[in-house]
Amino acid sequence: MRGALIGCGFFAQNHLNAWQDLRAEGIELVAVCDIDAAKAKAAAEAFGIPRHYNDPAELFANEKLDFVDIATRMETHLDLVRLATSHGVRTIVQKPLAPDWETCLAIVKTAHDAGVPLAVHENFRFQTPMRHLKSVLDSGVIGKPSWGRFSFRFGFDIYKTQPYFHLEKRLVILDSGIHILDLARFFLGEVKHLSCETQQRNPKNIGEDTATMLLRHVSGAVSIVEASYESRQIPDPVLQTLITIEGERGSIKLLEDFCMVVTAGQKSTEMQVGSPLLAWTEQPWHTLQESVLKTQRAIIEAWKLGNDAETSGIDNLKTFSLVEAAYQAAESGSATTPAEGFDKSSHY
Numbered sequence: 001m002r003g004a005l006i007g008c009g010f011f012a013q014n015h016l017n018a019w020q021d022l023r024a025e026g027i028e029l030v031a032v033c034d035i036d037a038a039k040a041k042a043a044a045e046a047f048g049i050p051r052h053y054n055d056p057a058e059l060f061a062n063e064k065l066d067f068v069d070i071a072t073r074m075e076t077h078l079d080l081v082r083l084a085t086s087h088g089v090r091t092i093v094q095k096p097l098a099p100d101w102e103t104c105l106a107i108v109k110t111a112h113d114a115g116v117p118l119a120v121h122e123n124f125r126f127q128t129p130m131r132h133l134k135s136v137l138d139s140g141v142i143g144k145p146s147w148g149r150f151s152f153r154f155g156f157d158i159y160k161t162q163p164y165f166h167l168e169k170r171l172v173i174l175d176s177g178i179h180i181l182d183l184a185r186f187f188l189g190e191v192k193h194l195s196c197e198t199q200q201r202n203p204k205n206i207g208e209d210t211a212t213m214l215l216r217h218v219s220g221a222v223s224i225v226e227a228s229y230e231s232r233q234i235p236d237p238v239l240q241t242l243i244t245i246e247g248e249r250g251s252i253k254l255l256e257d258f259c260m261v262v263t264a265g266q267k268s269t270e271m272q273v274g275s276p277l278l279a280w281t282e283q284p285w286h287t288l289q290e291s292v293l294k295t296q297r298a299i300i301e302a303w304k305l306g307n308d309a310e311t312s313g314i315d316n317l318k319t320f321s322l323v324e325a326a327y328q329a330a331e332s333g334s335a336t337t338p339a340e341g342f343d344k345s346s347h348y
């Protein structure tokens, strides 16, 4: 599989490292591209990638690609997906797919109409602790889940590496809440309605930096989804999603430092479910970093088998519809039903 990476900025460094690890599995980046020519050149040199470009159109004109990985910010995604799919190149796009629901729909429709597979780099569900938790849940030991809490709150200075966050009108729900809403779907299924309260606790931010959401799932389960960049705690559980899921016969808790506690009947078992450290990952980011590798591998493996990725564009619309519903609910002050996703048949 011959691929290219578009966008060689802050988070793309994880993509570059992960693609390098995947070389052993027959997946190779043959080119990188960034409108900032120095960044493209630096990435190519650091990772031994043969060619670099500063114009995406030139990249597609010159390279024969099996896939492209787009790690630019959301405002650029629609144009880049149009370009990639017009060349028939399978496309991975970083989350959030786009700034709003209409643009997300346009992106998914573009790929669908071109007959080109589209996947979203929604990586939290691929984190090692999440896969452990899912296998315990699916084993049935706690019975049918009926309640959950998914909490992602810390005070680490994320504005240092992503200073543009201060100016985002939609901040924590769109940037991180989107991952946590995806986890709520992953563990408890689709959502019937949700309500949401937002807060702007850091005066430098123009968007919400704290969100508290209440979800009723189609299964009948209820969950709380929380995300905040303004939570002061020592130790700071930076980038850790803390989870409780309760079922009819027990519960699963994912606590600080990736300690999972499973209670089933009268017995409680504790285990460590953190990610191993890779050559290029470092604490405390390692679990997030490793999930980049796992997401890329899962997408490519699905495509090799001729399947849709688990986090296909169509699947990701279901997560984005929760983001959009959360903003609507926060504005209206009442529970909101998420929009219908993309119906393949009605878009022919």
Ligand SMILES: NC(=O)c1ccc[n+]([C@@H]2O[C@H](COP(=O)([O-])OP(=O)(O)OC[C@H]3O[C@@H](n4cnc5c(N)ncnc54)[C@H](O)[C@@H]3O)[C@@H](O)[C@H]2O)c1
Pocket: 006, 007, 008, 009, 010, 011, 012, 033, 034, 035, 036, 039, 056, 071, 072, 073, 074, 076, 094, 095, 096, 121, 122, 123, 162, 175, 288
């Ligand atoms: N999944 C995760 O866990 C996670 C974590 C952090 C960031 N992200 C996402 O990664 C994406 C990038 O964020 P970032 O903080 O790395 O941004 P960034 O600004 O550091 O990097 C973006 C890069 O894209 C380049 N670029 C912009 N437009 C381009 C174009 N048309 N063609 C080629 N290159 C172009 C810029 O020059 C820049 O180098 C965002 O969508 C963000 O939400 C995801």
